[in-house]
Amino acid sequence: MGNPKQKWTSEEEEALRAGVLKHGTGKWKNIQKDPEFNHFLFTRSNIDLKDKWRNMSVSASGQGPREKSRTPKTKANTDAPSAGTVSNPQNSSSAAPVTVDASADAIMDDASKNILDGKSAPRYNAMIFEALSSLKEPNGSDTSTIVNFIEQRYEVPQNFRRLLSSRLRRLVAQDKLEKVQNCYKIKRDPSFGTKTPTPKQKDIRPRQSQSTDYVASIEEAAVAAAYKVAEAENKSFVAAEAVKEAERVAKMAEESEAMLQFTLEILEKCSRGEVVYIA
DNA sequence: ATTAGGG
DNA sequence: CCCTAAT
Numbered sequence: 001m002g003n004p005k006q007k008w009t010s011e012e013e014e015a016l017r018a019g020v021l022k023h024g025t026g027k028w029k030n031i032q033k034d035p036e037f038n039h040f041l042f043t044r045s046n047i048d049l050k051d052k053w054r055n056m057s058v059s060a061s062g063q064g065p066r067e068k069s070r071t072p073k074t075k076a077n078t079d080a081p082s083a084g085t086v087s088n089p090q091n092s093s094s095a096a097p098v099t100v101d102a103s104a105d106a107i108m109d110d111a112s113k114n115i116l117d118g119k120s121a122p123r124y125n126a127m128i129f130e131a132l133s134s135l136k137e138p139n140g141s142d143t144s145t146i147v148n149f150i151e152q153r154y155e156v157p158q159n160f161r162r163l164l165s166s167r168l169r170r171l172v173a174q175d176k177l178e179k180v181q182n183c184y185k186i187k188r189d190p191s192f193g194t195k196t197p198t199p200k201q202k203d204i205r206p207r208q209s210q211s212t213d214y215v216a217s218i219e220e221a222a223v224a225a226a227y228k229v230a231e232a233e234n235k236s237f238v239a240a241e242a243v244k245e246a247e248r249v250a251k252m253a254e255e256s257e258a259m260l261q262f263t264l265e266i267l268e269k270c271s272r273g274e275v276v277y278i279a
Numbered sequence: 280a281t282t283a284g285g286g
Numbered sequence: 287c288c289c290t291a292a293t
Contacts, residue, residue, distance in 0.1 A: 005287075029281060046281065051287070054284090 006043070008052060011125065015040035016049055016056070018126065025053070039129040039176070039186060124167050127154060128177075132186045138261060140183030143168065 019031030019041075028046035031037055041049065131149040135141045147161050157163070168184055171177040178187040
Protein backbone atom coordinates (compact mmCIF):
# COMPACT_ATOMS: atom_id res chain seq x y z
CA MET A 1 0.00 0.00 0.00
CA GLY A 2 2.78 2.26 0.76
CA ASN A 3 4.58 3.98 -1.94
CA PRO A 4 8.25 3.26 -1.69
CA LYS A 5 8.80 5.88 -4.32
CA GLN A 6 11.68 4.36 -6.08
CA LYS A 7 14.43 6.84 -6.42
CA TRP A 8 15.99 7.26 -9.80
CA THR A 9 19.70 6.67 -9.77
CA SER A 10 22.23 8.49 -11.90
CA GLU A 11 22.75 5.27 -13.77
CA GLU A 12 19.11 5.13 -14.73
CA GLU A 13 18.99 8.77 -15.71
CA GLU A 14 22.06 8.43 -17.85
CA ALA A 15 20.64 5.36 -19.52
CA LEU A 16 17.43 7.22 -20.21
CA ARG A 17 19.29 10.16 -21.71
CA ALA A 18 21.39 7.92 -23.87
CA GLY A 19 18.32 6.02 -24.93
CA VAL A 20 16.53 9.16 -25.99
CA LEU A 21 19.57 10.26 -27.94
CA LYS A 22 19.79 6.96 -29.67
CA HIS A 23 16.15 6.23 -30.38
CA GLY A 24 14.62 9.68 -30.19
CA THR A 25 11.98 11.15 -27.94
CA GLY A 26 9.12 8.80 -27.42
CA LYS A 27 9.94 5.25 -28.34
CA TRP A 28 10.02 4.59 -24.62
CA LYS A 29 9.32 0.97 -25.16
CA ASN A 30 12.27 0.61 -27.47
CA ILE A 31 14.57 2.28 -25.03
CA GLN A 32 13.36 0.08 -22.26
CA LYS A 33 13.78 -3.03 -24.35
CA ASP A 34 17.15 -2.07 -25.74
CA PRO A 35 19.79 -4.50 -24.49
CA GLU A 36 22.11 -1.62 -23.83
CA PHE A 37 19.81 0.03 -21.36
CA ASN A 38 17.55 -2.77 -20.25
CA HIS A 39 19.82 -3.66 -17.40
CA PHE A 40 19.35 -0.26 -15.90
CA LEU A 41 15.74 0.24 -16.82
CA PHE A 42 14.18 -3.18 -16.71
CA THR A 43 12.64 -2.30 -13.38
CA ARG A 44 10.96 0.72 -14.95
CA SER A 45 8.13 0.68 -17.40
CA ASN A 46 7.87 2.63 -20.61
CA ILE A 47 5.44 4.93 -18.84
CA ASP A 48 7.93 5.49 -16.09
CA LEU A 49 10.52 6.49 -18.65
CA LYS A 50 8.13 8.98 -20.16
CA ASP A 51 7.28 10.47 -16.80
CA LYS A 52 10.90 10.71 -15.76
CA TRP A 53 11.86 12.34 -19.01
CA ARG A 54 9.14 14.89 -18.53
CA ASN A 55 10.37 15.64 -15.06
CA MET A 56 13.96 15.86 -16.17
CA SER A 57 13.09 18.15 -19.02
CA VAL A 58 11.13 20.53 -16.86
CA SER A 59 13.86 20.54 -14.28
CA ALA A 60 16.66 21.25 -16.68
CA SER A 61 14.69 23.69 -18.73
CA GLY A 62 13.95 26.86 -16.86
CA GLN A 63 15.47 26.61 -13.48
CA GLY A 64 18.32 24.24 -13.37
CA PRO A 65 20.18 25.64 -10.43
CA ARG A 66 22.44 22.71 -9.95
CA GLU A 67 21.44 20.77 -12.93
CA LYS A 68 23.57 20.19 -15.94
CA SER A 69 22.79 22.38 -18.88
CA ARG A 70 23.16 19.69 -21.44
CA THR A 71 19.93 20.93 -22.90
CA PRO A 72 18.62 17.81 -24.56
CA LYS A 73 15.23 19.35 -24.68
CA THR A 74 14.88 20.70 -28.18
CA LYS A 75 12.73 17.75 -29.09
CA ALA A 76 15.94 16.41 -30.49
CA ASN A 77 14.65 15.20 -33.78
CA THR A 78 16.86 17.08 -36.12
CA ASP A 79 19.99 15.04 -36.14
CA ALA A 80 18.87 11.82 -34.59
CA PRO A 81 19.66 8.97 -36.97
CA SER A 82 16.54 7.14 -35.90
CA ALA A 83 13.81 9.71 -35.69
CA GLY A 84 14.18 11.24 -39.06
CA THR A 85 11.29 10.63 -41.34
CA VAL A 86 8.92 7.80 -40.84
CA SER A 87 11.12 4.77 -40.86
CA ASN A 88 12.42 3.22 -37.75
CA PRO A 89 15.94 1.97 -38.31
CA GLN A 90 15.68 -0.01 -35.14
CA ASN A 91 19.11 -1.46 -35.70
CA SER A 92 21.38 -4.17 -34.73
CA SER A 93 20.64 -6.28 -31.79
CA SER A 94 17.66 -8.45 -32.32
CA ALA A 95 14.57 -7.70 -30.41
CA ALA A 96 14.85 -11.00 -28.70
CA PRO A 97 18.11 -11.11 -26.81
CA VAL A 98 18.53 -14.77 -27.30
CA THR A 99 21.64 -15.70 -29.12
CA VAL A 100 22.15 -19.35 -28.53
CA ASP A 101 25.24 -19.81 -30.55
CA ALA A 102 28.35 -21.61 -29.59
CA SER A 103 30.53 -18.94 -31.09
CA ALA A 104 28.66 -15.77 -30.49
CA ASP A 105 31.76 -13.67 -30.55
CA ALA A 106 31.41 -12.74 -34.16
CA ILE A 107 30.72 -9.15 -34.91
CA MET A 108 27.09 -8.63 -35.55
CA ASP A 109 26.04 -6.01 -37.99
CA ASP A 110 26.13 -2.71 -36.25
CA ALA A 111 24.82 -0.60 -39.04
CA SER A 112 25.16 2.48 -36.93
CA LYS A 113 28.70 3.54 -36.31
CA ASN A 114 29.03 4.08 -32.67
CA ILE A 115 31.45 6.89 -32.31
CA LEU A 116 32.44 7.35 -28.75
CA ASP A 117 33.27 10.81 -27.71
CA GLY A 118 35.76 9.44 -25.27
CA LYS A 119 34.41 11.60 -22.53
CA SER A 120 31.54 9.42 -21.44
CA ALA A 121 32.35 7.92 -18.12
CA PRO A 122 29.09 6.22 -17.18
CA ARG A 123 28.67 5.08 -20.72
CA TYR A 124 31.13 2.30 -20.07
CA ASN A 125 28.59 0.56 -17.92
CA ALA A 126 26.26 0.27 -20.85
CA MET A 127 29.06 -1.19 -22.93
CA ILE A 128 29.80 -3.76 -20.30
CA PHE A 129 26.23 -4.89 -20.15
CA GLU A 130 26.00 -4.92 -23.89
CA ALA A 131 29.06 -7.11 -24.09
CA LEU A 132 27.84 -9.51 -21.46
CA SER A 133 24.39 -9.68 -23.00
CA SER A 134 25.74 -10.36 -26.43
CA LEU A 135 28.38 -12.82 -25.37
CA LYS A 136 25.84 -14.78 -23.37
CA GLU A 137 28.47 -16.99 -21.91
CA PRO A 138 27.00 -19.29 -19.27
CA ASN A 139 30.10 -19.17 -17.18
CA GLY A 140 30.50 -15.48 -17.58
CA SER A 141 33.12 -13.55 -19.47
CA ASP A 142 36.56 -12.64 -18.30
CA THR A 143 38.06 -9.21 -18.57
CA SER A 144 39.95 -9.93 -21.75
CA THR A 145 36.88 -11.14 -23.53
CA ILE A 146 34.90 -8.12 -22.46
CA VAL A 147 37.63 -5.72 -23.47
CA ASN A 148 37.99 -7.44 -26.77
CA PHE A 149 34.30 -7.23 -27.47
CA ILE A 150 34.07 -3.58 -26.65
CA GLU A 151 37.19 -2.75 -28.64
CA GLN A 152 35.55 -4.17 -31.72
CA ARG A 153 32.51 -2.01 -31.33
CA TYR A 154 33.84 1.20 -29.92
CA GLU A 155 36.93 3.29 -29.97
CA VAL A 156 38.56 3.04 -26.61
CA PRO A 157 41.46 4.76 -24.96
CA GLN A 158 44.71 2.96 -24.33
CA ASN A 159 44.20 2.56 -20.65
CA PHE A 160 40.76 1.21 -21.27
CA ARG A 161 41.49 -2.13 -19.75
CA ARG A 162 42.27 -0.48 -16.46
CA LEU A 163 39.18 1.65 -16.57
CA LEU A 164 37.15 -1.40 -17.45
CA SER A 165 38.50 -3.27 -14.47
CA SER A 166 37.56 -0.47 -12.14
CA ARG A 167 34.12 -0.33 -13.64
CA LEU A 168 33.66 -4.06 -13.25
CA ARG A 169 34.73 -3.93 -9.65
CA ARG A 170 32.29 -1.14 -8.95
CA LEU A 171 29.45 -2.96 -10.63
CA VAL A 172 30.16 -6.08 -8.64
CA ALA A 173 30.13 -4.04 -5.48
CA GLN A 174 26.82 -2.58 -6.52
CA ASP A 175 25.40 -6.05 -7.05
CA LYS A 176 24.79 -5.25 -10.67
CA LEU A 177 27.34 -7.79 -11.75
CA GLU A 178 28.53 -11.00 -10.29
CA LYS A 179 32.05 -12.26 -10.32
CA VAL A 180 32.90 -15.91 -10.21
CA GLN A 181 36.53 -16.80 -10.47
CA ASN A 182 37.78 -14.53 -13.20
CA CYS A 183 34.54 -14.16 -15.05
CA TYR A 184 31.79 -11.63 -14.78
CA LYS A 185 28.11 -12.22 -15.19
CA ILE A 186 25.06 -10.05 -15.20
CA LYS A 187 23.21 -10.27 -11.97
CA ARG A 188 19.52 -10.19 -11.53
CA ASP A 189 18.16 -7.44 -9.40
CA PRO A 190 14.97 -6.87 -7.50
CA SER A 191 12.97 -9.23 -9.64
CA PHE A 192 12.18 -11.11 -6.52
CA GLY A 193 9.98 -9.84 -3.78
CA THR A 194 6.69 -8.31 -4.72
CA LYS A 195 5.70 -8.59 -8.30
CA THR A 196 7.53 -9.89 -11.30
CA PRO A 197 8.30 -13.25 -9.79
CA THR A 198 10.63 -14.53 -12.41
CA PRO A 199 10.57 -13.35 -15.97
CA LYS A 200 11.26 -16.85 -17.15
CA GLN A 201 11.62 -16.27 -20.80
CA LYS A 202 12.32 -19.49 -22.49
CA ASP A 203 12.86 -18.47 -26.02
CA ILE A 204 13.11 -21.30 -28.39
CA ARG A 205 13.81 -20.47 -31.94
CA PRO A 206 11.18 -22.14 -34.04
CA ARG A 207 13.58 -23.31 -36.65
CA GLN A 208 11.35 -26.15 -37.61
CA SER A 209 8.36 -26.48 -35.44
CA GLN A 210 7.59 -30.10 -35.85
CA SER A 211 9.09 -31.73 -32.85
CA THR A 212 6.50 -30.34 -30.54
CA ASP A 213 5.57 -33.81 -29.48
CA TYR A 214 8.58 -34.78 -27.46
CA VAL A 215 9.46 -31.34 -26.33
CA ALA A 216 7.58 -31.83 -23.11
CA SER A 217 9.42 -34.96 -22.11
CA ILE A 218 12.69 -33.52 -23.23
CA GLU A 219 12.27 -30.61 -20.93
CA GLU A 220 11.68 -32.90 -18.03
CA ALA A 221 14.82 -34.84 -18.75
CA ALA A 222 16.77 -31.72 -19.47
CA VAL A 223 15.92 -30.31 -16.12
CA ALA A 224 17.32 -33.30 -14.34
CA ALA A 225 20.43 -33.41 -16.47
CA ALA A 226 21.01 -29.71 -16.25
CA TYR A 227 20.69 -29.82 -12.53
CA LYS A 228 23.36 -32.46 -12.31
CA VAL A 229 25.70 -30.47 -14.48
CA ALA A 230 25.08 -27.30 -12.59
CA GLU A 231 25.68 -29.04 -9.34
CA ALA A 232 28.98 -30.39 -10.52
CA GLU A 233 30.08 -27.04 -11.81
CA ASN A 234 29.03 -25.44 -8.61
CA LYS A 235 31.07 -27.82 -6.52
CA SER A 236 34.00 -27.35 -8.82
CA PHE A 237 34.41 -23.68 -8.36
CA VAL A 238 33.45 -23.80 -4.76
CA ALA A 239 36.34 -26.09 -4.11
CA ALA A 240 38.65 -24.11 -6.32
CA GLU A 241 38.11 -20.91 -4.49
CA ALA A 242 36.29 -20.64 -1.23
CA VAL A 243 33.88 -18.17 -2.61
CA LYS A 244 32.51 -15.42 -0.47
CA GLU A 245 28.80 -15.00 -0.84
CA ALA A 246 25.89 -14.66 -3.17
CA GLU A 247 26.34 -18.25 -4.11
CA ARG A 248 22.66 -19.02 -4.12
CA VAL A 249 21.89 -16.53 -6.81
CA ALA A 250 24.82 -17.66 -8.84
CA LYS A 251 23.65 -21.21 -8.66
CA MET A 252 20.19 -20.34 -9.80
CA ALA A 253 21.46 -18.39 -12.74
CA GLU A 254 23.81 -21.16 -13.69
CA GLU A 255 21.03 -23.70 -13.57
CA SER A 256 18.77 -21.67 -15.76
CA GLU A 257 21.43 -21.13 -18.38
CA ALA A 258 22.50 -24.73 -18.33
CA MET A 259 18.97 -25.98 -18.62
CA LEU A 260 18.21 -23.73 -21.53
CA GLN A 261 21.31 -24.80 -23.41
CA PHE A 262 20.69 -28.41 -22.71
CA THR A 263 17.15 -28.24 -23.90
CA LEU A 264 18.11 -26.56 -27.11
CA GLU A 265 20.91 -28.97 -27.73
CA ILE A 266 18.73 -31.98 -27.24
CA LEU A 267 15.94 -30.47 -29.24
CA GLU A 268 18.25 -29.93 -32.15
CA LYS A 269 19.48 -33.48 -32.06
CA CYS A 270 15.98 -34.84 -31.87
CA SER A 271 14.95 -32.69 -34.78
CA ARG A 272 17.61 -34.40 -36.81
CA GLY A 273 16.09 -37.72 -35.94
CA GLU A 274 18.76 -38.79 -33.53
CA VAL A 275 18.01 -40.68 -30.39
CA VAL A 276 19.23 -39.03 -27.26
CA TYR A 277 19.72 -40.68 -23.95
CA ILE A 278 19.77 -38.80 -20.75
CA ALA A 279 22.16 -40.50 -18.43
C1' DA B 280 -0.42 -2.71 -26.88
C1' DT B 281 1.99 2.11 -26.55
C1' DT B 282 2.01 6.77 -26.04
C1' DA B 283 0.65 11.46 -24.26
C1' DG B 284 -1.16 14.25 -20.76
C1' DG B 285 -3.41 15.38 -16.38
C1' DG B 286 -3.92 14.19 -11.39
C1' DC C 287 3.66 7.15 -9.37
C1' DC C 288 -1.26 6.18 -10.95
C1' DC C 289 -5.07 6.81 -14.08
C1' DT C 290 -7.26 7.85 -18.52
C1' DA C 291 -7.92 9.17 -23.19
C1' DA C 292 -6.37 8.81 -27.91
C1' DT C 293 -3.31 6.26 -31.85
